[in-house]
Amino acid sequence: MAKQARSLRTHELVLDAAAAEFVRHGYPRANLQHVAARTGLTKGALYGHFASKEHLARALTEHLEEVVDEILARYAATDLPVRERLRALCCALAERVESDVRFNAALRLVLDEAPVGPEPPKILADLRALATEMVDGAEAGRALEETTATAALADLATVILVGAYCTAPDLERRGLAERVRELWDAVGEGTQAVRGTAAR
Numbered sequence: 001m002a003k004q005a006r007s008l009r010t011h012e013l014v015l016d017a018a019a020a021e022f023v024r025h026g027y028p029r030a031n032l033q034h035v036a037a038r039t040g041l042t043k044g045a046l047y048g049h050f051a052s053k054e055h056l057a058r059a060l061t062e063h064l065e066e067v068v069d070e071i072l073a074r075y076a077a078t079d080l081p082v083r084e085r086l087r088a089l090c091c092a093l094a095e096r097v098e099s100d101v102r103f104n105a106a107l108r109l110v111l112d113e114a115p116v117g118p119e120p121p122k123i124l125a126d127l128r129a130l131a132t133e134m135v136d137g138a139e140a141g142r143a144l145e146e147t148t149a150t151a152a153l154a155d156l157a158t159v160i161l162v163g164a165y166c167t168a169p170d171l172e173r174r175g176l177a178e179r180v181r182e183l184w185d186a187v188g189e190g191t192q193a194v195r196g197t198a199a200r
Contacts, residue, residue: 007049013039014049017103018056023171026112027057057109064106067096068123073131083136087184089130093161094177098156104173107165124158131157135171160184 005103010127017038020029036046050056075089110121131154164179
């Protein structure tokens with residue numbers, strides 16, 4: 001039992017060390033010798049837990065998908081207006097990036113791979129699908145011009161989150177949630193200014 005608990009602790013330690021390495025260097029430049037050094041294991045002992053760098057990356061992206069599914073489900077079920085729900089959802093994802101090195105690393109892995117993949121990454125597809133679902137639910141009875149503007153929110157949620165992540169000033173993405181909030185607020189102020197001008 002003690003041996004099993006120790007093995008589990010080492011497994012978790014390796015995941016955290018690998019996440020820190022992927023956050024800093026991305027997949028191509030991540031070095032398993034550095035991961036082993038962070039954990040105090042030999043490279044051979046490291047391979048006893050994960051057979052390759054690919055297996056480590058896969059474990060992290062599985063963690064990302066589980067967390068994203070949980071967060072998306074939470075915001076799919078709230079009664080907030082659609083814009084507030086999307087803002088809260090993006091902020092929750094950004095907060096998780098800041099607080100969870102594994103989530104941060106996996107998001108970097110997914111976004112680094114996105115330009116060469118045949119389809120958008122699952123997290124972006126899922127985020128946009130939920131955003132579209134929220135928007136569709138909010139559109140009944142609106143005028144055509146309001147519907148078109150609201151529909152753009154589905155893309156905006158993705159753009160704000162990914163843009164803030166990719167332009168963050170440091171690899172740990174400190175302050176990411178605050179930047180996401182500020183971007184949503186700036187968009188809201190811009191929209192109100194445009195409406196005020198149009199009403200004159």
